[in-house]
Amino acid sequence: MQGTALPYEYQIDVADDDIDFMGHVNNASYLKWVQDAVISHWRGLAPPEAVAQHLWVALKHEITYRRPAFLEDDVVATVLLEKVHGARVFYETIIKRGTDVLAEVKSSWCCLDAETLRPARIAQNVIDHFFAKIDDQP
Template identity: 35%
Template sequence: MTFTQTFTAQPADIDELGHVNNAVWVRWIQELSVAHWAAIAPPAHQAAYVWMITRHVIDYRGNVVEGETVTGETWVPDPPRGARFDRHFRFLGTDGKLRVEGVTTWALLDRATGRLLRITPEIAAPFQP
């Protein structure tokens, strides 16, 4: 149940050290996760719910320079806990080497009220192995 998407480092993504800035990695993590939701969740769920990140754990294993492409992979290995679940991710270079990996904790919100909601088995099912 792994979802993949590619990202290419643009000039604006590069920091003073000559590689992708940490804030850009966070943006790519969010874009990857949101694309996974948009690709798999039923339209009714997308209209009714929105996700909020409550925690990031990110391990930087290698650098990415301008023009380099990485493949982001994300998956949800475990069932949700109440309103939250952990989404794992990693980014691999074209050489297959790991650049970044980690886990984000997401919380489900009712789009209309902004209140936390328990993740039902129906909502989780498309993302579970």
């Protein structure tokens, strides 16, 4: 048993080019934000040697849009590593403005060896960096 996934918060800067013809954030920007947030999560929690040895490719994003986002919004993505299965990793990312959920994203990724560009399993001692130890839980 791994324990509880450590939430990772990623601040999103809404840029002028994120805004579409209707005056709110274009759906394509959410994909960019999720990719940036997941990669930042990996780089922020994994040991430096693991970061240097692995690359990530998104396989699937399933996005449920709840509310529009706008240029001046303070937007944060909270990333959780849900499951690791071989070279595949499954994430949940919640994008919020304050307490309002803007989008919920389920995504799957493939870990690649940085040298061979072939799928690579992640060692358990690396995976453990993404979860609170069961002993540490209240």
